[in-house]
Amino acid sequence: MHFTLHIWRQENAHAKGHFEKYEIDNISPDCSFLEMLDQLNEQLVGDKIAHPVCFDNDCREGICGMCGLYINGRPHGNDDGVTTCQLHMRKFTDGDEIWIEPWRAKAFPVVRDLVVDRSAFDKIIQAGGYISVTTGGVPDANTIPIPKYVADQAMDAAECIGCGACVAACKNASAMLFVGAKVSHLGLLPQGQVEHLDRVRNMIVKMDELGFGGCTNTYACEAECPKQIKRQNIARLNREWIGQMFGRDRKN
Amino acid sequence: MVAVLGGFLLIFLLFHMSANLLILLNDGGAAYSAFCNFMGKTIAIRVMEVVLFGALLLHAVVALWLAATNRMSRPVGYHKPQKSKTHTTSKLMMWSGILIFVCLIMHFYDFYMVKIGLVKGEYMVKTEKLQDEEMSGIMQLANQMQMTPSDLVAAMKEEMATMGGDDEEADNYIESITAKIKVMDIVNNAYTNGNISADKKWIHRLNAEEKAVIKEAFPDSDVEPDFYYMARKKFKVWHIVLGYLVFFAVLFVHLTHAFPSAFQTLGLNNYKYNRAIEICGKIYTWVVCLGFAVIPIVIFLSE
Ligand code: SF4
Ligand code: FES
Numbered sequence: 001m002h003f004t005l006h007i008w009r010q011e012n013a014h015a016k017g018h019f020e021k022y023e024i025d026n027i028s029p030d031c032s033f034l035e036m037l038d039q040l041n042e043q044l045v046g047d048k049i050a051h052p053v054c055f056d057n058d059c060r061e062g063i064c065g066m067c068g069l070y071i072n073g074r075p076h077g078n079d080d081g082v083t084t085c086q087l088h089m090r091k092f093t094d095g096d097e098i099w100i101e102p103w104r105a106k107a108f109p110v111v112r113d114l115v116v117d118r119s120a121f122d123k124i125i126q127a128g129g130y131i132s133v134t135t136g137g138v139p140d141a142n143t144i145p146i147p148k149y150v151a152d153q154a155m156d157a158a159e160c161i162g163c164g165a166c167v168a169a170c171k172n173a174s175a176m177l178f179v180g181a182k183v184s185h186l187g188l189l190p191q192g193q194v195e196h197l198d199r200v201r202n203m204i205v206k207m208d209e210l211g212f213g214g215c216t217n218t219y220a221c222e223a224e225c226p227k228q229i230k231r232q233n234i235a236r237l238n239r240e241w242i243g244q245m246f247g248r249d250r251k252n
Numbered sequence: 253m254v255a256v257l258g259g260f261l262l263i264f265l266l267f268h269m270s271a272n273l274l275i276l277l278n279d280g281g282a283a284y285s286a287f288c289n290f291m292g293k294t295i296a297i298r299v300m301e302v303v304l305f306g307a308l309l310l311h312a313v314v315a316l317w318l319a320a321t322n323r324m325s326r327p328v329g330y331h332k333p334q335k336s337k338t339h340t341t342s343k344l345m346m347w348s349g350i351l352i353f354v355c356l357i358m359h360f361y362d363f364y365m366v367k368i369g370l371v372k373g374e375y376m377v378k379t380e381k382l383q384d385e386e387m388s389g390i391m392q393l394a395n396q397m398q399m400t401p402s403d404l405v406a407a408m409k410e411e412m413a414t415m416g417g418d419d420e421e422a423d424n425y426i427e428s429i430t431a432k433i434k435v436m437d438i439v440n441n442a443y444t445n446g447n448i449s450a451d452k453k454w455i456h457r458l459n460a461e462e463k464a465v466i467k468e469a470f471p472d473s474d475v476e477p478d479f480y481y482m483a484r485k486k487f488k489v490w491h492i493v494l495g496y497l498v499f500f501a502v503l504f505v506h507l508t509h510a511f512p513s514a515f516q517t518l519g520l521n522n523y524k525y526n527r528a529i530e531i532c533g534k535i536y537t538w539v540v541c542l543g544f545a546v547i548p549i550v551i552f553l554s555e
Contacts, residue, residue: 006331008331019331070330070332072332072335073330073332073333073334073335073336074334074335074336075336078335099331099332101330101331101332104326104328104329104330105325105326106324106325106326106327107325110328169334169336171322171326171334171343172322172323172325172326173322173325173326174322174325211324211325212325213321213322213324213325213326214318214321214322215517216318216319216322216342216345216513217339217342217509217512217513217516217517218338218339218342218343219338219339219342220334220336220338223336223337223338224336230523231516232521232522232523232526234516235515235516235519235520235521235522236519237519238516238517238518238519239518239519239520240519241519242518242519
C-alpha cells in the first residue's frame with residue numbers, strides 16, 4: 001500500500017513545529033500503524049533524509065498505554081477500542097493521505113515530534129491513585145465480600161491504561177474519564193474504599209491544578225477510549241465529588 | 253453549578269409552557285387572564301421571578317466562564333477537525349445558549365417589558381373593579397334612554413345650558429363624572445367589539461390611552477397587560493411566528509443535551525437508569541418544545 005503522510009515535526013519543547021510531508025510505499029495491510037512509522041524511519045535514516053520521527057511506544061500490544069497518536073482527527077485512529085499500536089493499516093485505503101499529530105493539551109506539552117509529556121497523569125495518580133497500606137497479596141476472588149457486578153465494574157475501570165486518548169479527544173482537554181476510571185477501580189473494592197472520598201477530592205483538585213479542562217458531557221472520551229471505559233465512571237466521580245463535600249468528617 | 257441552575261430552569265420551562273397552553277383555549281382569554289392576574293399578585297411568585305432571573309444570568313455567566321477556561325486547556329489546537337463519534341448537541345451548547353439569550357431579549361421586548369411598563373402594549377382590566385353605584389346608575393339611565401353614556405352627559409349639559417341657571421353644584425357633579433363616563437364608553441365599546449372574556453370578568457385590548465383614562469377614574473383598578481391578546485396579535489405576523497419557531501428549534505437543540513447532561517453532572521445516574529433518563533429527556537424536550545411551538549402555529553393558522 002502507498003500513503004502520503006503529513007507528520008508533525010517539532011525539534012524540542014520550545015521550537016515551533018510544522019507538518020512535514022512524506023511518501024511511503026510497500027506497506028503491508030497487515031502491519032500496524034507503528035510498524036508503518038518504523039518503516040518510514042528506516043527510510044528517513046537510511047536515505048539520510050531527516051532525523052527519524054519520534055513517537056512513544058512500548059508493549060505494542062495495547063496494554064501499556066505508551067503509544068498514542070492523533071490520526072486523521074481521531075485519537076488512536078479510525079477504529080474503535082484499539083490503541084495506535086493495535087491499529088492496522090488495512091483500516092486505511094491505498095493512497096490515503098494521513099495526518100498525524102501529537103496529543104494536544106495544555107497539560108500534555110509536546111516534547112519532540114509526536115511525543116508528549118504525560119507526567120501530569122502520574123501527578124494525578126500521586127495525588128491519590130493508590131492505597132496507603134499494603135493490603136497483602138491477591139486474595140481469592142470469592143473471599144472478597146462484594147457482589148460480582150461490583151467486581152466487574154471495578155475490573156472494567158481498571159482496564160484504563162493511562163494513554164491519554166480521552167484528554168486528546170475531549171474538546172476541553174478534560175481528564176475526567178481517566179480520573180473517573182482510577183477512582184472507580186480503587187474505590188469500588190473494599191481495600192480502596194476507606195480512603196475513597198479523600199482520593200476523589202485530591203485527584204480532582206490535582207487535575208484542575210494541572211490545567212485539564214472541565215467535563216461538558218460530550219463523551220468524545222468514551223468514544224475514543226481504547227479500553228472503552230464508560231462515562232458512568234465520570235458520573236460516579238461527579239457523584240462522589242459532591243459526596244465528599246458533605247461526607248468527609250475531617251478538618252483538613 | 254451549570255447543571256443545578258439549568259435543572260431549575262428546566263422546571264420553570266415546563267411550567268411556563270403548560271401555562272401558555274391556556275392561550276389556546278377559546279374562552280376570550282378568561283382562564284389565561286385569571287392565571288396572569290394570579291401570577292402578578294402573589295408575592296411568592298414575584299420573589300420567584302427575581303430568583304429566576306438570577307438563575308438564568310448565573311447559568312449563562314458560569315457556563316461562559318467554564319467554556320473560556322476549557323478553551324485554555326488546549327492552547328494549541330489540532331490541524332484536522334475532530335472526527336470522534338460524539339454528541340453534537342453538547343458541542344453546540346454555548347452557541348445555542350447564546351442564541352437563546354438573543355431570542356429571550358426579543359421575547360422580553362414583546363412581553364415582559366410591557367409588564368414593567370417600558371414598552372407600550374395592550375391592557376386588560378377586571379370588570380368588577382369598574383363598578384360602583386354612580387357607574388351603574390348612569391349606565392341604567394343611559395340604557396333606558398338608549399343613548400351612549402357620553403351622549404347622555406352631553407344631553408344633560410345642553411339641557412342645563414338651556415335652563416340657563418349657573419347651578420354650580422350640577423356643574424361640579426358633571427365634572428366629577430366625566431372621567432367615569434369615558435370609562436363607560438370604553439366598556440360599551442368593549443361589549444360591542446366583543447373584547448370581553450367569555451366569563452365577562454375581563455375587558456380586553458385596551459390601549460395605553462384607555463389605560464390612562466381608567467387609571468384616572470378608578471385609581472385602584474389594576475390595569476394589567478393583556479398577554480392573551482398581545483400573543484394572539486403578535487402571532488398573526490408571520491415573521492414573529494417564524495422568529496419564535498427558530499427560537500424553539502434552538503431551544504430543542506439546547507435541551508436535548510441539557511436534560512441527560514444535568515443528571516450526568518450531578519452523578520444522579522447509573523447503568524440501570526441511564527436509558528430511562530435518556531428517554532425521559534427526549535420526552536421532556538419534545539413536549540416542551542412542541543408545546544411552545546403549537547401556540548404560535550395554531551394562532552397563526554386560525555382565521
Ligand atoms: S480512560 Fe481510556 S482513553 Fe483515558 S487514559 Fe484511560 S485508557 Fe486511555
Ligand atoms: S505500545 Fe503499549 S499500548 Fe501501544
